[in-house]
Amino acid sequence: MAEIFLACGLCVVLVVDLFVSDRNRDLTFSLALIVLIGTAWISWTTGHAGQVLTFGGSFVSDPLAQLLKIFSIAAVFVSFLYSRDYLKQRNIFKGEYYVLGLFALLGIMVMISAYSMMTMYLGLEMMSLALYAMIAFDRESPVSGEAAMKYFILGAIASGTLLYGISFIYGVTGSLQIGEISAALTAGAMNETSLLIGLAFVLVGIAFKFGAVPFHMWLPDVYHGAPTSVTLFVGTAPKLAAIALAVRILVEALGSVGHLWEPMLLVLAVLSLAVGNIVAIAQTNIKRMLAYSTIGHVGFILLGFVAGSHAGVEAALFYTIVYILMAAGAFGMVILMSSNGHDADRLDDFRGLGRRSPWFAAMMLLLMVSMIGVPPLAGFYAKWWVLTALVNSGHVWPAVVAVLFSVIGAFYYLRVIRLMYFDDAEGEAGAPVAGGWLMRTVLSANALGVLALGILPGGLLEMCARALSG
Amino acid sequence: MAHSRREQLNMSGILSTLIWLPVLGGLLVLAAGRWSTDNRREGLAYWLAISTAVATFVISLPLFTQFDTSTASMQFVERAPWIQVFKVEYFLGVDGLSMPLILLTTFLTPLVLLAAKNVIKDRPAQYLAAFLILEGLMIGVFSALDALLFYVFWEAMLIPMFVIIGVWGGERRIYATLKFFLYTFLGSVFMLVALIYLYLQAGSYSILDFHDLPLSQVEQTWIFLAFLAAFAVKVPMWPVHTWLPDAHVEAPTGGSVILAAVLLKMGGYGFIRFSLPITPDASRSLDLLMIGLSLVAVVYIGFVALAQKDMKKLIAYSSIAHMGFVILGFFIVWKILARTGVTDGAVMGMTGAMVQMISHGLISGALFFSIGVMYDRMHSRQIADYGGVINTMPKFAALIVFFALANAGLPGTSGFVGEFLVILAAFRADFWYAFFAATTLVLGAGYTLWMIKRVIFGAVANEKVAQLTDLNGREFFVLAVLAVFILGLGLWPAPLVDVLSASVEHLVNHITQSKL
Numbered sequence: 001m002a003e004i005f006l007a008c009g010l011c012v013v014l015v016v017d018l019f020v021s022d023r024n025r026d027l028t029f030s031l032a033l034i035v036l037i038g039t040a041w042i043s044w045t046t047g048h049a050g051q052v053l054t055f056g057g058s059f060v061s062d063p064l065a066q067l068l069k070i071f072s073i074a075a076v077f078v079s080f081l082y083s084r085d086y087l088k089q090r091n092i093f094k095g096e097y098y099v100l101g102l103f104a105l106l107g108i109m110v111m112i113s114a115y116s117m118m119t120m121y122l123g124l125e126m127m128s129l130a131l132y133a134m135i136a137f138d139r140e141s142p143v144s145g146e147a148a149m150k151y152f153i154l155g156a157i158a159s160g161t162l163l164y165g166i167s168f169i170y171g172v173t174g175s176l177q178i179g180e181i182s183a184a185l186t187a188g189a190m191n192e193t194s195l196l197i198g199l200a201f202v203l204v205g206i207a208f209k210f211g212a213v214p215f216h217m218w219l220p221d222v223y224h225g226a227p228t229s230v231t232l233f234v235g236t237a238p239k240l241a242a243i244a245l246a247v248r249i250l251v252e253a254l255g256s257v258g259h260l261w262e263p264m265l266l267v268l269a270v271l272s273l274a275v276g277n278i279v280a281i282a283q284t285n286i287k288r289m290l291a292y293s294t295i296g297h298v299g300f301i302l303l304g305f306v307a308g309s310h311a312g313v314e315a316a317l318f319y320t321i322v323y324i325l326m327a328a329g330a331f332g333m334v335i336l337m338s339s340n341g342h343d344a345d346r347l348d349d350f351r352g353l354g355r356r357s358p359w360f361a362a363m364m365l366l367l368m369v370s371m372i373g374v375p376p377l378a379g380f381y382a383k384w385w386v387l388t389a390l391v392n393s394g395h396v397w398p399a400v401v402a403v404l405f406s407v408i409g410a411f412y413y414l415r416v417i418r419l420m421y422f423d424d425a426e427g428e429a430g431a432p433v434a435g436g437w438l439m440r441t442v443l444s445a446n447a448l449g450v451l452a453l454g455i456l457p458g459g460l461l462e463m464c465a466r467a468l469s470g
Numbered sequence: 471m472a473h474s475r476r477e478q479l480n481m482s483g484i485l486s487t488l489i490w491l492p493v494l495g496g497l498l499v500l501a502a503g504r505w506s507t508d509n510r511r512e513g514l515a516y517w518l519a520i521s522t523a524v525a526t527f528v529i530s531l532p533l534f535t536q537f538d539t540s541t542a543s544m545q546f547v548e549r550a551p552w553i554q555v556f557k558v559e560y561f562l563g564v565d566g567l568s569m570p571l572i573l574l575t576t577f578l579t580p581l582v583l584l585a586a587k588n589v590i591k592d593r594p595a596q597y598l599a600a601f602l603i604l605e606g607l608m609i610g611v612f613s614a615l616d617a618l619l620f621y622v623f624w625e626a627m628l629i630p631m632f633v634i635i636g637v638w639g640g641e642r643r644i645y646a647t648l649k650f651f652l653y654t655f656l657g658s659v660f661m662l663v664a665l666i667y668l669y670l671q672a673g674s675y676s677i678l679d680f681h682d683l684p685l686s687q688v689e690q691t692w693i694f695l696a697f698l699a700a701f702a703v704k705v706p707m708w709p710v711h712t713w714l715p716d717a718h719v720e721a722p723t724g725g726s727v728i729l730a731a732v733l734l735k736m737g738g739y740g741f742i743r744f745s746l747p748i749t750p751d752a753s754r755s756l757d758l759l760m761i762g763l764s765l766v767a768v769v770y771i772g773f774v775a776l777a778q779k780d781m782k783k784l785i786a787y788s789s790i791a792h793m794g795f796v797i798l799g800f801f802i803v804w805k806i807l808a809r810t811g812v813t814d815g816a817v818m819g820m821t822g823a824m825v826q827m828i829s830h831g832l833i834s835g836a837l838f839f840s841i842g843v844m845y846d847r848m849h850s851r852q853i854a855d856y857g858g859v860i861n862t863m864p865k866f867a868a869l870i871v872f873f874a875l876a877n878a879g880l881p882g883t884s885g886f887v888g889e890f891l892v893i894l895a896a897f898r899a900d901f902w903y904a905f906f907a908a909t910t911l912v913l914g915a916g917y918t919l920w921m922i923k924r925v926i927f928g929a930v931a932n933e934k935v936a937q938l939t940d941l942n943g944r945e946f947f948v949l950a951v952l953a954v955f956i957l958g959l960g961l962w963p964a965p966l967v968d969v970l971s972a973s974v975e976h977l978v979n980h981i982t983q984s985k986l
Contacts, residue, residue: 418644
């Protein structure tokens with residue numbers, strides 16, 4: 001199985017790294033990439049059309065898991081590519097970074113395939129612990145330390161809440177296994193109060209992992225404080241884990257009591273849309289702005305679940321994949337801008353980019369416009385599918401609210417474009433962006449990918465649609 | 471439908487070419503501009519852009535020459551699956567309503583590019599590329615028969631337009647372009663929700679399927695209002711017109727031309743392609759609202775135009791008033807029918823509205839070009855800075871006076887045909903509609919000619935005016951071509967009316983039958 005290969009591979013990386021001098025650290029880097037490619041290949045070839053359970057029913061292999069795994073591996077792969085130059089310039093190009101990254105990926109993959117609440121929790125912790133360490137990776141930086149601390153404490157509370165909720169659900173249904181919980185709930189005659197309490201706690205845990213309002217407080221600080229390459233990591237693959245968590249618990253286990261969690265989720269979604277999009281307007285730091293934008297996007301993703309239908313969940317899945325593609329590009333852009341040593345994470349650093357580096361300004365333009373949700377870019381189809389699912393399930397008003405907030409959100413994305421194209425750089429910041437060929441290629445491919453996916457979205461749409469129907 | 475698709479298969483490809491050739495050309499121009507730090511290479515980008523635009527125009531001519539005026543069904547149809555999971559198709563086609571608008575687009579774009587030579591000095595290749603890409607997207611809007619494809623083009627257009635106003639605009643360009651983007655985006659998202667709803671009801675995104683979809687009165691009303699949000703902003707109708715004067719004033723000349731000549735027409739086109747045929751009953755029950763708003767636009771905005779000190783702003787307000795006419799022509803259908811019992815008058819009103827759209831595209835484009843000519847020399851749009859231009863620019867003065875008269879609806883120009891038909895139709899509906907609509911003849915003449923008097927005639931006002939040079943060959947060509955078409959359409963509107971007639975009649979018959 002892919003997870004076993006990954007675990008072995010990361011041990012090899014860890015051991016090899018011990019014997020590699022700082023100058024040859026690229027060896028660790030390449031090895032980590034090879035492990036990723038191998039893992040992806042195994043996940044690709046060992047997929048099942050139907051659902052296969054192993055380890056006493058606590059581990060599942062199905063099309064959804066396969067899709068999510070491949071995309072999380074891809075996300076980690078891309079974030080590794082982005083990180084190399086960034087870390088080198090800051091003298092933190094260490095093997096541990098990649099080992100931790102692989103550990104986090106292992107956690108993510110375990111979460112994705114978990115079919116029992118316990119396995120899920122283990123995966124979650126494995127991912128989180130690796131992430132805490134990665135955020136604090138730049139030991140010299142006090143901001144990073146603070147961010148890691150915040151994430152650690154809040155994350156621990158959220159994990160505790162999740163666990164508490166799980167225990168309630170266990171109490172009500174007598175099982176931790178997703179399929180058995182679902183069967184027990186369908187059979188009926190439950191203590192609804194206990195179920196409701198358990199559900200609420202589980203939901204808090206999920207909302208925390210997504211960063212939905214009002215459990216979003218960690219997100220801007222972590223995104224801001226972490227080294228940008230780590231922000232990119234945190235902002236991409238773990239979102240896929242969160243969606244796996246949500247699908248397994250809410251849809252597959254608790255799907256039959258949808259009427260209980262849908263209203264709660266609706267409130268979270270609308271709040272996230274509102275807070276994310278409005279507060280983002282006031283930000284001057286692009287990493288914080290993107291953090292709030294994430295919260296806004298999470299609102300949209302949750303709305304997919306609110307729709308309560310298969311189509312809704314598929315839409316949420318598609319949205320998440322598209323979102324991580326856009327977020328990887330946007331944070332990659334910040335990394336690229338920071339290539340000359342100092343962290344170019346203020347919005348003002350983008351001033352006059354259209355004149356300094358027309359190509360990369362155009363790439364950023366594509367990414368921002370995609371985040372607004374303007375066709376023909378991928379972001380549009382994500383919003384469109386969620387809206388379709390919402391309208392189809394009779395939630396016309398949430399759909400209208402969602403589009404209204406996406407108009408408000410348009411403002412701050414447009415501000416980035418405005419800074420790049422309409423304003424000129426002041427002072428010494430008028431140099432074109434530096435950055436190695438690797439960064440340049442990956443970023444261009446990433447942004448053009450968003451465009452290509454916008455012109456021909458059919459393939460990925462179909463993939464997502466098939467992932468859940470299997 | 472099936473029948474016409476078969477007979478038109480040999481023609482397929484032309485609409486796609488019209489959409490993608492300018493887009494590809496635009497990308498090439500961008501690439502050419504990338505290596506052009508010196509002026510010689512800039513020439514390459516320029517040459518490439520012009521030839522793409524001219525080629526597009528030439529390719530678009532068969533749309534007119536091979537157009538079958540006897541049928542209202544879609545022609546030059548192209549149909550291929552695009553997003554199969556959602557039955558979204560790449561479905562293109564034109565009828566008499568959209569074909570003239572496509573020709574208008576392909577006709578004006580080369581002129582816009584031509585007028586940019588030596589005028590746009592900052593990043594010229596990007597400017598040209600933005601217009602070419604915009605052209606392709608605009609043609610896409612007019613030819614898309616799949617609602618999602620339509621929406622994609624409709625929204626994608628915002629991106630180049632946002633950049634055009636924001637980069638090459640006047641002093642308050644950033645405010646103007648943000649306002650433009652957010653206004654139109656806000657309107658469009660409601661339309662998106664409505665389109666999704668229609669898709670779920672109809673099971674496909676084909677606009678033609680939407681036309682035949684039965685809907686209850688309540689559904690129709692909501693959908694109508696959602697469409698109204700999108701199209702009213704684009705037209706723009708009073709009271710959501712406030713973005714237009716800002717955008718117009720701050721946009722570069724080419725931007726103003728395209729905005730007035732083509733982009734505003736998309737609102738009108740939206741009404742006849744979506745609102746009227748998809749929600750006829752809601753349109754009928756809300757027609758008083760629409761007539762009221764359009765009369766307010768005609769009369770009130772006419773007075774507002776009278777008070778303007780900035781030439782571009784004046785023409786911008788004049789555009790709003792003229793578009794009010796178009797909306798009036800579309801929505802008096804039921805009043806005429808109720809009064810006369812036959813659809814003749816309604817067909818006349820709608821034909822008038824369509825002619826008015828094309829004619830206004832030419833005239834307002836020409837006026838913005840003219841103001842651009844003056845602005846390039848004086849760097850001022852204030853009426854007060856001018857006076858006696860005729861003494862130094864006689865050729866120019868002759869042309870701008872002609873355009874002004876056309877704008878005021880002088881018989882013999884295209885401006886007259888549309889307004890006259892709409893007023894005539896309005897008489898059949900209600901005397902007072904016609905009365906208020908006809909005030910435009912007075913007001914329009916008032917504000918346009920008064921501006922001309924102050925700018926063109928009289929004694930030379932100041933030193934700067936005294937040093938003006940007359941039109942160069944390129945400018946003269948652009949304005950003269952427009953003048954020829956305005957005059958031609960005014961004297962002999964038959965070809966345009968022929969193209970329109972079958973489709974307009976079909977539309978009127980369709981919308982006067984209740985869907986309930």
